[in-house]
Amino acid sequence: MTIKLIALDVDGTLLNDHHELTELTQETLIRASRQGAEIVLCSGRGPANTIPFMEQMGLDGYVITHNGAVTAQVQTREVVHHFAMDGQGLEPFITYCRTQGVHFDINTAFGLYVDQPEGLELQVREMYQNFMAEPLKLPQWADMTEPLAKFTAFGPIEQMNAVQQEWSTWNLPYYMTRSGDFFIDLMHPEASKGAALKRLAEAKGILPSEIMAVGNYYNDITMLTFAGKGVAMDNSPEEVKAAADEVTLSNNDQGVAHAIQKYVLSV
Incomplete structure (x- = not known):
């Protein structure tokens, strides 16, 4: 089935260890977007320091931030969902x-x-x-x-x-x-990347089988298991790799670009 949404962790996944978004990764994401896949960054960061990466790539849409606690619209910076904690x-x-x-x-x-x-x-x-x-x-x-x-x-x-x-x-x-x-x-006890991704996908009418999620750490497991295609980075702990369907290259080897080329652009 065609991938309609690509959910990407940021640090340790999208970015290399120098906190850089490489040219190859950026170009690959733009190609996937032009092919019809929506890119959603899913980060432990807040919207203010996640949205700039979407803007750098010229992409609109949504970011899932604070590990799923806050979902925000890129262009307007409107918070569309909030798991507020006590x-x-x-x-x-x-x-x-x-x-x-x-x-x-x-x-x-x-x-x-x-x-x-x-x-x-x-x-x-x-x-x-x-x-x-x-x-x-x-x-x-x-x-x-x-x-x-x-x-x-x-x-x-x-x-x-x-x-x-x-x-x-x-x-x-x-x-x-x-x-x-x-x-x-x-x-909040109900907040997680997986829970926020589920809410966003349901609002957009996208099935889990039409989602690919890529991450590298324990806070990514809920979205890796929710998505129809869960991809762990090679720099992930073994428990994260075990929760995923596939393992791609490391963040320093542009594993995100490799996964998108293999599972999205080549089909």
């Missing part, structure tokens, strides 16, 4: 991070908030620069009027392993996912 339940996680020295940020659809943006450590500042994110100062809860999309803890892999092990013993009111070696995300 901010009051975050207090124990904020306290844990502050007492254990774990960096965290709180995300609305288009805002990213931290305790002290002017005093960020170099590693943290470089991380935000790589993701094209500009952190703002976290206000008091009473002043936070926007719906919340995601809570993220960031740190060395050993620290994140310990945080994940600890939080896994809690009675979590949220969906917790590992979106990278250095990131743990908390979201």
